[in-house]
Amino acid sequence: MNRTIKNVTTLLIGLLALTVLGACGGGQQKKDGTASGETTLKFQIWDTNQKAGMEKMAEAFTKENPKIKVEVEVTPWDQYWTKLQAAATGGNMADIFWMHPDQVYTFEEGGAMLDLTDKIKDSAIDMSKFPEYITSGYNIGDKQYAIPKDFSTIGLWYNKDLFDAAGVSYPDDTWTWDTWMDAAKKLTNKEKGIYGMLAPANGQNFWYNLVWQNGSDLISKDGKKTMLGDPKTVEALKYGVSFIEKGYSPTTADFANTTADQYFESGKAAMVTSGSWMANEYLSIDGLHADVAPMPKGTQRGSVSSGMGYAIAANTKHEDEAWKFLQFLAGDEANKIQSKSGAAISALEGTQQPWVDSLPDINAKVFVDAADYGYSSMSTPSRAAWVETEQEYANQIFSLSIDVEKGCQEMAQKAQSEIDDYFAQ
Incomplete structure (x- = not known):
């Protein structure tokens, strides 16, 4: 058989096979497995x-x-x-x-x-x-x-049962940093292994919010100058770290074994700052009677809003x-x-009200309202250049292995160098 006849024969056999397959399968199939036209x-x-x-x-x-x-x-x-x-x-x-x-x-x-x-x-x-x-x-x-x-914000989640047991009033929009710290002290019960507050080295869930509440920021508006070493940023981190120093929060080493969510969901922590995205998870935990309040006020209100x-x-x-x-x-x-x-x-x-209505057991409107005082300034073009440096030093600061002020200054110096290099490119 010459090559031309052989090729035509092969083609006809192939076409016949496709016809048979099409008849058996009820229609041709595309490469993605859907019927033709889909x-x-x-x-x-x-x-x-x-x-x-x-x-x-x-x-x-x-x-x-x-x-x-x-x-x-x-x-x-x-x-x-x-x-x-x-x-x-x-x-x-x-x-x-x-x-x-x-x-x-x-x-x-x-x-x-x-x-x-x-x-x-x-x-x-x-x-x-x-x-x-x-x-x-x-x-x-x-x-x-x-x-x-969508948008997500941060609120102060709290365990109602632990507040009731300690005789502490639930948090509300009058809370300040002083109120917050005082409540954490009263809610901490070392004999029962219960912490008043959770203070992880987590920017989005915790310490970014403190920085904004204290009137500072992570980076300048033009995205070219870090504010991680600003005195108000240092002051905010000192406040956050003090929950650990006073024994009201687990240590960074503790968080390596048990996450903040696990502490809260197991009833071993009275308060945690966490996002609107956690509502369904927290409310699905049997025995956890949780609610949420606005973020406590420093010199102003502040919440991650991204x-x-x-x-x-x-x-x-x-x-x-x-x-x-x-x-x-x-x-x-x-x-x-x-x-x-x-x-x-x-x-x-x-279109936000249906979300609030879907969560009738908590004060879900807190999260919608938080957008009015929310910040998203950590999202800048140079972010990828210095985010690892930020986390590296945050871990050291919250593990108490470096003084807060020294850690912030070193973090700012290194981050600024990385920002400068980014824009130089």
Whole structure:
């Protein structure tokens, strides 16, 4: 058999096989496993507590767009960014994924996110309906790389049973740093192994909030000068560390074995500063009767207030479908589904109340109100250059292995050098 006849024969056999397979299978299949004409989008997130809410949103979208399926994939936070970077390098990122303001510059520099600027201009999305500080956090060089998803803030969570047992009044909006420290003292019961307050070396959950409450910041408004060595920053960290020094909080070594959440959820701590995203988890713990109050006031109020975003992979093979889904996620219906599920406080204006209503057993409005005195200034272009230095020294300071003032000054000096190097490049 000559080569031409052999090739034609092989082609005919192949076509016949496809016809038979198509008849048996009920239709051709695309490479992603969906029937012809259908698309399956991969949607990557990091929070198991929010998976159900995201799936409800995806289901509502598919109901309107039957030929576009959405698979929600959860990768835990401690693996999420490593996996996402590896996927970006390998060219196989999820079509849509959660983005965090601390990471957006890294992925923008790597060209991993689709520029949404022109798509937004040509759509019905009104970016003014989202908090400006969230929107701007995903805008680099006048290009928008993500649509705001939600916002999260920090509150003072407390164990009502432990407060009742100690005869201490529940925290409220009149609390100051003095009230807070005094309550921690009264609530600490060393015989029972109960701590009044949890003071981990965790910036977002704890000490960043103290810095803002004391009228300072982490970095200047132009993002070029660190404020980690500012006297007010030093004073704020001294206050935070004093919970440990006085024995009202576990030590940094203790936290290496038992997390702050584990202490609180097991009834071994009366207070913890933690985010709105922990509401569903805390309320699901049997025997834990928790509520939340506003962050105590230093010279002013202050809370971390940051927002996540939805981004599209620059190399997605389903750009039109992914953009269609993203427009849905930015709309009223999806944001209300998200809030109603209790998954997160939706960022779109006028859609927060369902989240508050979904948590009737706690004063959930505390978290919505905290956005009014919230800060997100740690999210700057140079962040990746000095964040490890910050955490390195925070660990030393809270472990009491270095004096607070000395630690802050050394941290500031090293961080400033890293910031200068970043801008020099």
